Amino acid sequence: MDKKRKREKINYRKLAGEESNVNVHIGKIVNNDFDEYDEFVIRVVKDGRSVTSESFRKEGLDTPIIIKDKADSIGMVVPKNKLTLWNIANEIGYAHPISMIDVTTQEEIPPWTMSCLVSYFQRRKSMRRKGISGDDRILNQISLEFSKTKLMRHFVSPRFVRELDWIENAWPNDRKVKDEYPRVQYYCLTSTEGCYTDFHIDFGGTSIWYNIHSGMKIFLLIPPTPQNLNHYESWICSETQQTQFFADLVDKCYKVSLNENETIIIPSGWIHAVYTPQDSISVGGNFLHSLNVKMQLQIHKLETRIKINQKFRFPFFIHMMFYAGAYLLSQLQQNALTNIEIDNLQILVEALSQWNVAPGGDALYKGSFQEAAQYTASLSGFQTYSELLDHLVLILMKHQAARQSNTPFSEIVSNGIEHQKKDILLDGTTENADNDNKNLGIRLKRIKSKKSKVGSVRDRLKKRLSM
């Protein structure tokens, strides 16, 4: 379930002239002025201990964060002594295939091996020392996922990432131990001086963490406002992408330098470009979570509309959504979700209701998302995913009722919700209550008849979660 991190084709070489080995946009990153930002736009954190999953779960994860503190302050493990590319090659294996991006064209070249990468770094370094630019292409390496390699013994992602990440918390354990899960959690990026990755949004609207192991990087960050996302979609699809520096099309673009040992968090949907002013090794990963569901779904839909090749997308995105629904139900049943997570869950439930179809032939086919839905429903003690969704809707209604009437959730649970169901819709409005109540009424009846099951559902979930 690997995923390569390549962009769609752009003919930059033609743009820069056939002989060029630099990207045309780099000059602008170095010379242009970018917008000023305050702590409401991008947070710069000096004390990493304040960066916790608890705080994100209460306040959301919408702004980029630069953490200028030691790795262990955010529960991240990095090696005590810096690793060279040679050390990395020893851990990964010199024959390991490596995908390289030509910085001028932003296109993938035919696959290399780790040993080619090491020689390439050596050659560029010695050319620089001798003051010759040479005709070597500048090549970037941003897609080496290393969780299956020995390099893994040197790194652990930030604690809050592990605590929020749906792959960690919602993907079924027995499938994970069989290696059946999206491998997007640990990337090692090796970039020589002069590398550039043009504006993009990370796959599936994942959030990202990057730690600069050695060297430095410059990030250009553009917020995912509806207007900016519209511009992005048109730019990606248009011919002008080749000549147009995307930052010139939007209202605000922020420039952030990330130095050795610093960590950046880029939230879901943020449009970003990255320039490498000196040889750098960084480690990072992508994660989906319960705090940006709307944006994650929006980017997933955008990728579908602009026909991004499946191999550049989050692997098994829809499977992940079904697993997340089951996981969040278990959390909800334990009254363990914050208001932000409950709001996000409502959005997820709406999407799942659209994707969820009665289990047909496909439900038997391992690998289909219908099978994933059926599988996670059974693990949670339901006969079908529709039943699980019904249950979710019911409890969400109770939560909403509790919030609207300022009553503790536990009281609403003990009083039942029959008296409230006439007035409350899932989105918190009362409009068209009659029609919706018909549907909810039907769902509620089905759920009531299965009431005796609830205890065992909870037990099974607990068992699964403690695995």
Ligand SMILES: O=C(O)CCC(=O)C(=O)O
């Ligand atoms: O460091 C780079 O060149 C690109 C990093 C990035 O944004 C990515 O890999 O998605």
Ligand SMILES: [Fe+2]
């Ligand atoms: Fe990225």
